[in-house]
Amino acid sequence: MELSVLRAYLPAYLQAAEATLAIAGLGLVGSTLLGLVIAVAQYFRWPGARPVTAVYVELSRNTPLVVQLFFLYYGLPKLGLVWGSGVCAVVGLTFLGGSYMAEACRSGLEAVEPHQSQSALALGLGPGPALRHVVLPQALALATPAFTANAIFLIKETSVVSIIAYPDLVYVAKDYIGNDYNTSEALALLVAFYLVILLPVSLGAAAWERRLRHAGFGD
Amino acid sequence: MPASGIEVLFEGRNLVRLLGGLWTSLWIALSAMAVSVVLGLPMGVLMTSRHRLVKLVLRIYLEAIRVLPQLVLLFVFYFDLTLVTGVNLSGELAALIVFALWGTAEMGDLVRGAISAIPRHQYQSAAALGLRPTQVQFHVVLPQSARRLLPLAVNLVTRMIKTTSLIVLIGVVEVLKVGQQIIDRNRFDFPDAALWVYATIFLLYFLVCFPISRLAQALERKLDL
Incomplete structure (x- = not known):
């Protein structure tokens, strides 16, 4: 492994990390909003919400993201819907994540006892x-x-x-493997960047959960 | 009249070829799942043991596998391990190894969870009845854990099948790759083939995963009663 190669590649990886974080952030916001709307619609039994959301949830949960993205990026333009790779990535992540977030919100809503909302309504x-x-x-x-x-x-x-063709971390790594044959360096940086992104999130999530449980919510 | 494009699916053996591509993914997914069940069961049992070191080592294995995207693991095995060891892995074999390692970790954690969910009084009652520790495991703990485990393990099958779609990124000729070939071959006769081919692949994955998810849900409900 060449240190100079690692250093030379670093700027491209930093840029790619930004691109990865951008779609992850937007996808997360999109999924959460979609999930929340679905959960609330189901909770209040909005007319027609059940069948529509059920079809969406099953389609979203029983197909891989790769296939969803291929359809969005290569299939939909034939219907006149041409989106860039960034938009497709965010739409794809939202389509995938929305069903998972809906499930999370649904179980949260159902765990709040009915007398809570009844009392709130009784209070005016x-x-x-x-x-x-x-x-x-x-x-x-x-x-x-x-x-x-x-x-x-x-x-x-x-x-x-x-x-x-969205220029994320994997895209950059593949580029360097293909162009320079610096496979070990490219992959070491790939692993390192994902660890830098994911480890704080995992540890932060665990700490946050502990705090919520301490406040008497978590279970 | 210009063709809408859906006919491309019925040209020659196109549909059969797509199904063949899907089978490549499914075959890898099911093989990796089989390995994961065989290795994940003892792993989960060991994760509930009292040996600190054993628990620590397995915990590290689980977290190390889990923290990275499966695609990154796949790249490391496919591109780097072959360089370091000099052993040439085919895409299929690299995928099988990576998904078996991942599946074993996930399965192990499911087994650990299922065993941990057994209330302590079950152990105490069994011991009070005079059962030896191995008898407690085989006659009391494991049968009850199996009931909890089954829906979760079935669910892992769908996750495994969905994850296996990643192999297109290391050049395995599976359903998406076959789809691309069909689209490229018919670029001039059916310019809109991409829409129908990718919609078909989407539907095929759904038709495979949906019944398995349903089975998992049914098992879960049956367990609750």
Whole structure:
């Protein structure tokens, strides 16, 4: 392993790490919003919500992200929907993550006892404020362990986006392996960068969970 | 009249070829799963043992495998290990090794979880009835753990099948690669082939994974009753 090679590659990896984090962050926000909407729609039994969300959840959970991305990036343009690789990556991650986040939020919502929302309504809160101020804060605390597990899962899943030519960490590593044959250096940096991203997230998630449990929420 | 493109699926042996590509992935997934079950069971049992060192080593193995994306593991094995050891691994074999290592770790953790969920009074009652520690394991703990484990293990099968789709990135000719070949071959006759081919592959994965997920859910519900 050549130290000078590692140093020469570093800037490209830093840039790629930024690209990876960008889609991971946006994908996470998208998944969480989608998941929350689905869970709330199911919780309040919005008309038509059940069948529509059920079909989406099953499609999302029973297909691999790679296949979802191929369809979005290479298939949809034939219908006139042309998206760049970054948009496809975020849409794909949201499509995948939304169902996992919906499940996390659903279990959180169902774990909040019904008398909580009944009491809020009895105190004169409208359905919206009761949801915002009473049910959701408790449900989200209960959903935290599942949420953090999903977040780590989604960050790891971003590693496949190079198949739709998004310049993430894997893309850069493949580039250097193919062009320079510096396989060991390229892969060492790849592993190191993922560890730098993922280890703090994993450890932070564990610490956060402990704090929530300490506050009397976690179980 | 321009073709809509769906006909491309029924040209020649295209559909059969897609199914053949899917089988390449499934074969690797199921083989890796079989290895994972065989190795994951003892691993999970060992993870609940009292030996600190054994537990520590297995914990490190589990976390080391889990922290990285499976694709990165796949790259390390496929590109780097072959360089370091001089052994030339085919994409299929590298995938099989990586997914077996990953599956074993996941399966081990599921087994550990299932065993840990057995209430302590089960051990105490069994001991009070005069059963020896090995008898407690084989007649009391493991049968009950197996019931908890089954839906989770079935679920791991779908995760394994979905994860195996990564092999397209190390050049294994599987369903997506066959799809690309079909699209490229028919570039002029069916310019919109990509839509139908990738929609078909999406559907094929769904048709494989959905029944297995359903089975896992059914087992879970049956267990709750």
